[in-house]
Amino acid sequence: MDSEAALAQSPQVQEHKIPKYITPPPPFSEGIFPCSDCHKDLKPNPKRRKLELMHTDIHLKHAGGEQWCLDCHDLNNRDKLHLINGKLIDFEEVYYLCGQCHGTIFRDWKAGVHGKRTGEWNGKKVYRLCTNCHNPHQPHFKPLKPKRPPERPSDIK
């Protein structure tokens, strides 16, 4: 393999190749999207504050409290998210946004290693968006109830 071909296959060059697999839609709360339905008549307020009239069900526990709404949501186009460089992205491409901070996870996700896969190991795979598994406002998984433990040999009749 010549050096050019080797470079083309290197992880750095392929970094932003997003696999073209099926992903389920982003898990919006019912009736919440498009955001502009409500926000079109509201005057945008860029001031960092605690929301008291709406979205009170959202408790932001992400990045130790350093984050707030407009770090990800766009002030002027409510139906989009924005990257640090100002580029607007759809909610369906949220991985670009998360990948800005969680780069190694993004890399693993693209390779099919971070996150859950279903479908075919050699064909059609179903990927999940970051937000399909993690609540973006509280990304840490909530504890689960474990399923029943196995029977102890002494309990088998």
Place this chain on the structure above:
Amino acid sequence: MSKKQRKNPLSLKLDRRNFLKGSALGLAASALPLENADASFIEAFFQKHFREMNKKEIQEVLNRLEKEYSEQYKKHVTVKATKAMPGVQFGYGLDLSRCIGCRRCVYACIGENNQSRDPQIPWIQVLSFRKGDKWTDLEEADKYYNPATVPEPEHWYMPVQCQQCRHPACTRACPTQATWKEPDGIVVVDYNWCIGCRYCMAACPYGARHFNWGEPHIPDDELNPVTHYLGNRPRYKGVVEKCTFCIQRTREGRYPACVEICPVGARKFGNLLDPSSEIRYCIENKRVFRLKEELNTQPKFYYFYAT
């Protein structure tokens, strides 16, 4: 369950040895309990070794089993014998940094692979360890943990199932060659040839093989009717069974049931011979280890810590 229990012909009191003795004396007819045996019983008794049967003979066996199972479970049960795909060696990855010990995989496996519900013999055991213990002792690990929620603080979890070794100790221990390694690397058991001696269980260093001490019981409505001869078809009392990487699914290109159920995406699966597969990425980019490497069983089940 139907009154008529399916019987593994090998487990009858009349064994081959006595039968052959009888037949040598020309008493074949009287040596076999023919008066209460139907044709399928006799066919089962004379069934050849799976790997020595030709296509037509295998098909006859599958037809016989489909009929038996469909009658017993009162629904249409299919038994396939899909062959290994060429150029495939299955490998499995498990991300210990993600597993939370919820046991969803255990029960997905029980459902998919028609394991007996009562008595229960799950193929996947999830071990719980305390974080920070100087020695991690596999033998002393707790698999009966049952807190209100998992993960428990200061604990980590390691699911163990058949490691699909490249050098399996179990297959060499089997006196009847009822268990062997398939071309795609899956170690399988022929439940019609297993005599229940459990030598393979003693040989397996991972506790991955399980024995049907009792008549396996699966409610009719819970039986998974899509089965494979070497995998999840209903088993007999007195035979050994184990994880087959969901042979009935993976040979058709699908992921195993445990991979698809895992809520945290800790389980990875793919073709070790395909450089672009997920499992190859794990092995090449993560620090993987295999259980009890010093025994040189060379498992195709890789544990790693991704974060």
